[in-house]
Amino acid sequence: MTRDDQTVPPALKVNSCGRDVEITGIRDFDLDHIFDCGQCFRWTRNEDGSYTGTAFGRIVRMIWNPAKQLLRICGATPEDFENVWRGYLDLNRDYGEIKKYLAEKDTVIREAIDFGSGIRILNQEKWETILSFLISQNNNIPRIRKCVDSLAETLGAKIGTYDGKAYYALPTPEILAEASLEDLAPCRLGYRAKYLIDTAKLVREEGLDVLEALGQPEITADDARQSLCRYSGVGPKVANCISLFSMGKIDSFPIDVWVRKVMHQLYGIEEKNVKAMAEFAAERFCPYGGIAQQYLFYYITHHEEDGQL
Template structure:
């Protein structure tokens, strides 16, 4: 069993950059094949492999001998067309990202300033159940550990798809698979900690206490699950459309789901573009760049959580969560390597009666090297409970440019010697 030939989909890096989009903490299942800049993941029962150059996205798959995934699209003209539909849907390619960046930049000078180095970031249209469980795993966690947990879920409870180059690939497990009698204890033994209880209890609720299709039924009708025809939605309001508010409140009834996790699932699993997940990182961005907390609002609580989301929805519109994700990514330590090296030279000349003092100050700033992936922390804990634990911006913290070196040279030249022919 092997891969098919590469297919080519014309899409520029300004419209989609998979290296940034797949690294910024939206999905935790993609595996980077470092030898050839390739990414792999099982989507809707298909093992998908991707790579990209400046003008095209390349994709390929294998033919699985197992039964089709329940959410896989029905066969139409060919398997190739189905695969293309999966790629286009998953990467949300129906939206023109260049137009969206232009719109957000015109409405927000801060976005215009920071977004230029972070083009091509798209909000993924993930399976809602996968997004829900993945973000329950993300509580008080970092990308590497979340990814490890999600991979363990797939390996132990997900349907097997294929073995390629000695690696077994599984799809994401269903709610029924995670609602078994021994799931909670098994997950604890696999290192899930308190999250094991939340995953098990939520799987039980979704598979037994809710009607079939309940979770997908919370989706934005304008951006539904794969294979579902879109239809017009409600009018946008500062607090979001009624369907978004309903979905958010419904998710809060589940175990291990606080406001931040609910908003992540609404944005990345249910297609509600106005959903703005607010954690302490986003709260710090709001304080630093949008003057939140400059008066009486010093901490992140329910009132300020809602205020931040409403402000960004008013500023950016129906895709506020998308614009917020661009700024979130731009602020992550893991993307600090985007900073360009710069050199600043200041020359100060002081002229006294007897001599001229020439002071030359050279400051070199370099882009930070991205830390190892396991050191990158993207906290997605319940922001309302954890905000006060994380501390404020450190005193003297720079604006993102690291001054790697500074040299000062002072020369004093006698006027008599300087003027001597």
């Protein structure tokens, strides 16, 4: 397999159902795995197992039926699916082939893949992703979600209402660049507030197109990370997250406290030796380091929660 390998998955069938759209034939997919692996923060799990959230200025509810391999997106049309949700959910990539390729490497990654078999890497908005992962530093997922939502509600424009709940977009670079630390105080961002404001000022100065351009296929993951580290508060881990979750750089391998744990406990690498972990991932999982990272992250976080490791 080459770096650019994207073998086409089996064809999907897309049907309009009133105000919803149904997609059948999806494989290697599970909403719980996708929305609970630390890559996004704007989706909420409902009591029936569906998820409601927002992306690209749209609000939808997603319902997954694994027995029928059927995804229902409530509040979307077939055109919305083709223009937004197919790419957002990375449905043009054959994860079955990628899992097979990675599983041949060793039994550790094979077990992690089996545990989080429905994970897919979302292709999120770049500006939203840089804000989200600046907020994520030294933070836990429930609190990140609260901070991101609070930032949207405090300074963002209202997108609309769904099932009685109002949804807001994150503030634009122009709005956030004009904000003061006092303006952001209700969001309880702590020291991260200054990072957000300073980053917004640079994005406003350069233009959002400069950030968007980093997602072009000809830009390597290394070049994207180097450019992202120019933004206030963005270090290697955050840069890797942004490049993986919004720029299609699937060889990016973010290393946080959880990944250090899993690489130490399951691969025997010294927990503080981030360089050795990055080198190991580049050699063992290339060209799918980012996808492997998500399987490992999901595995370690859920097993530690259950007291199994």
